Amino acid sequence: METFSEINDMYVERFAFIEMLSREFVAMTGCGVYVYLNPLDVDQLFNNYQNLRMPIRAFARQCIKNVAG
Structure with a gap:
């Protein structure tokens, strides 16, 4: 069972x-x-980001290239 602190940390990271x-x-x-x-797309990107464990900025730039490029 997740504690309040773990849930709070997840929201802060998101x-x-x-x-x-x-x-x-x-x-x-x-x-x-x-x-x-x-x-929903942004939420899925966050889940992908958590699995990849790369810097947020690098992940964001890659997303932009894929979406808006």
Whole structure:
């Protein structure tokens, strides 16, 4: 069973991921992430990111190339 701290950490990590993804989308395309992706897509990207364990910024840039490129 997950503790409150573990659940809180997961939300903090998810928020940081979405924030960085959004920043990178704006920086590279001029538009926010939700212009290109729906919330379910962003959630799936977060799950993929957790499995790959690469830096958020590198993952975000790769996503942008795949989606908006």
